[in-house]
Amino acid sequence: MPTLVRKTLNDYRRALVGWTVGVSAFFLLYLSIYGSIAENPDFYEKAATAKYPGALKDLMGGLADMTSGPGYLQVIAYQLFGPLLLIMCAAVLGNRAIAGPEESGTLELTLTLPIGRRRLVVERFAALALGLLGIAVVTFVLIAGMAAVQDMNVPIGHIVAAHTGLFLLVLFFATLALAVGAASGSKALTLSVTGAYAVAGYVVETLGKSVDAISWLRWVSPFHYFLDGRPIYTGWPVGDYLVLLGASAVLLLVAVLAFDRRDVGV
Amino acid sequence: MTAVVRTEGLTKFYGRRRGLENLDLEIQPGEVFGYLGPNGAGKTTTIRLLLDVIRPTSGRAEILGLDPRDSRVRARIGYLPGELALEGREKARAYLEFMAGVRGGLRRGRIEELAERLEADLSVRMGELSKGNKQKIGLIQAFMHDPELLILDEPTSGLDPLVQQEFLAMVREVKRDGRSVLMSSHVLAEVEHVSDRVGIVRSGRLVAVEDVGALRERAIRKVEFHFDGPIPREAFENLPGVRDLVVEGAALRCTIDGRPDALIKAAAQFTVVHMVSAEPDLEEIFLAYYSDEEARHAHAGA
Structure with missing residues (x-):
């Protein structure tokens, strides 16, 4: 493994462990109550509908069949909470790739190592992607295990598809944070751009289904390419995933080119 | 012999603010060059331009005969930033080993040897190092790979007098090996005993370059x-x-x-x-340079 990738992963280690434990605990807690929901589907269906009226229900992805195995997995892991938690993690780590060390001043010495600027960004990205992949693998094993233990009736292939999509979505936002940080060197800007795009993207994708005025905006929402294909029900939306992957590639290119041409730490 | 540092008309503006203007400078192999000036004069700007941390507005720089943008040249340079930031839970030793790994070609036991000389504790987490100890770690990473050129921005700040002496001894050893040093300071006394030449920068302009021996003779x-x-x-x-x-x-x-x-x-x-x-007071000569320059500017402005 290239030295800077290893070093960056090492710097991320505590954060990665923390987020993995936190997100896993969340999934474990909520997935473990699936048994009681499956036993009283009518009660929970009504409760959920009462708790989230109208547009709120749309924001939660419709909650159409949250008492079925796939429906419950979708609501807990793949609709809002899973992406929300992991995108927060991605933004935090992405911010620590360039903008964080630049603001604290530690990037200066790294820059004066015999590593080119472009390689620096690419190796930071590789570490970021590997770290997020680690979280994705651990949470996948947990979710697949819980689904099997509790007879949730979701084909393992669909869980793989949905989880891959989740990873690609999270990777997109991590790369966005990396790119904004690489171009601006500002932590605050990186977090606000990433956060705003994530929130707006989610709202547009979920509410856009029933609000015609904003429905065209769904095309620029990264969530569209994860949620719209309903992978937990139908398996791989390959084309959509390629769009996410392609968008991340473009952002990485932007990050590399932007960082290569600017002054650092001024 | 090719100069280890050569700049021609090197200029850097931060927006409309002048950082450095029209710097022509040559440093020869084996030379220790003291780069002096008050805070904010352009010393750090020069150094960061040489290391490609920032890019010139105009003019050019060459370092060890190469373009500063060529990242390979940086393996042959040791750099101590003026505002050294080291943080996190990582132990100082692990950080130094990381840097050594990227640069390559380090003698075994070299880090320990320097740590002993400077009395630095490598087992401390970097975020918990005091100012002086951070500076020691910074010096170790700059010296450890025996670079052909050392670029040190205010190297003695935060060091106690004994460690300062040890540092000056290290600089003399570098010079004896025929390697070169560019070190900045805002006080002459810190650099005059090891420097061959000193340059004075003021308000972004190099106002004088003098041979220390000649200065002393003329003092x-x-x-x-x-x-x-x-x-x-x-x-x-x-x-x-x-x-x-x-x-x-x-x-x-x-x-x-x-x-x-x-x-x-x-x-x-x-x-x-x-x-x-009485020991000739070079500081006074420099202050004279400064005030001459000031007088000239004031005159030109009138």
């Missing part, structure tokens, strides 16, 4: 002689370089400008009981 110094009996004033009048001559009985006071040779030979005719010669 005005106060001298006092005490003899075993009264001496005739005539014996010391009109000696080259002797000014402000005062003879009072058996005592003589004057200032000499340049070499003290003639004065010493004249004094040798009598019996010298006691002699006082």
